[in-house]
Amino acid sequence: MSTQHKKIDPAAVEGDFFRVKDLLSSQERETLERVRTFLAEKVEPTANELWARAESPLHLMDAVRDLEITGLPGDAPGVTGQSPLLKGLISMEMARTDPSFATFYGVHNGLGMGSIRECGSAEQQERWLPQMVRWEKIGAFGLTEPLVGSGTAGGLLTTARREGDTWVLNGEKKWIGNATFADLVVIWARDEADDQVKGFVVERGTPGFTARKLEGKIALRGVQNAHIVLADVRVPEANRLQRAESFRDTARVLKTTRGGVAWFAIGCSMGAYEAARAYAVEREQFGKPIASFQLVQDLLSRMLANITACQALAVRMAGLQADGTLNDAQAALAKMFCTTRMRETVAWAREVFGANGILLEHKAARFFADAEALYSYEGTRDMNSLIVGRAATGISAFV
Missing domain, CATH: 2.40.110.10 (Butyryl-CoA Dehydrogenase, subunit A, domain 2)
Structure with missing residues (x-):
């Protein structure tokens, strides 16, 4: 077996093997990089500590507001538009760093504000959304x-x-x-x-x-x-x-946020993969890095394949959102598929670590545990599969 080292593509190291971020405009990439810097400097250093103490990152609300990524045009003066792809990739980056932070942000920006935006009157939107954009009201x-x-x-x-x-x-x-x-x-x-x-x-x-x-x-x-x-x-x-x-109006909110969970699942998978990849090239057994072992490389390859397949699906979902044609079944399929593949991916990542994979300090354990919540909320896999099945057959199998 050859041990020759070749130049490593940074996209492969970060789990973005097909470089989906390159689909963004230069201005959008600047926004995404600003978010990534914030996550690396403000969220990542305390993610394990807050997770262990079961505390929310309330101390970061002012910093999140200053990112100027909350809300949609019309919610408050000065709010700029974001393409569905940019919003999805921001969600992915948040979950790649800390799924708890991504959920904390998503509940406020997606479910809370989305309910008022989709179902509130113009007066109600004007009354509450500007304060929520500024994180004065959560x-x-x-x-x-x-x-x-x-x-x-x-x-x-x-x-x-x-x-x-x-x-x-x-x-x-x-x-x-x-x-x-x-x-x-x-x-x-x-x-x-x-x-x-x-x-x-x-x-x-x-x-x-x-x-x-x-x-x-x-x-x-x-x-x-x-x-x-x-x-x-x-x-x-x-x-x-x-x-x-009626519940049909509630479902309008859930359609958008359910698709967002697919992006969270991709980010969670990426975070687990990156932790496993970094560990594999540093951890030595039998006198060489475990990354040189075929079985470990197979696990890393499987993780990248899952991440890439889910990214491809989510990118197309973002295109449908941009066209205004995304339907409930498509959002359900994205959530169902991406969270299922995430569950596989985080388990493979934990496996790379061996016993160390259950220690919080190695981060894979946090992604492994958090994946279970992403898998369940915004509709379980089974319920989303029935939404897809109804669309495919024209027959409802719900009780």
């Missing part, structure tokens, strides 16, 4: 419940009852990211009058609303997930999202 998204996960489309137990110009909310929510500190929590509840799902913005400090941090998580520990209890929470009609009349 958003959260309350859909999943203790007894209702995949069945949210038709089985929400949280109820909303109208009394004059006020709505009374009762129920529970679970796994709600950012909710322990969020200023604005979008709560989805079933209207008792017409049995339709509607959205409500519950402001921090509203009587009857409590959010308790979920303890004992083994994934995305840097995200504050909450168990929310709503006990006769009174919300004014002005806080009901005026363009949310």
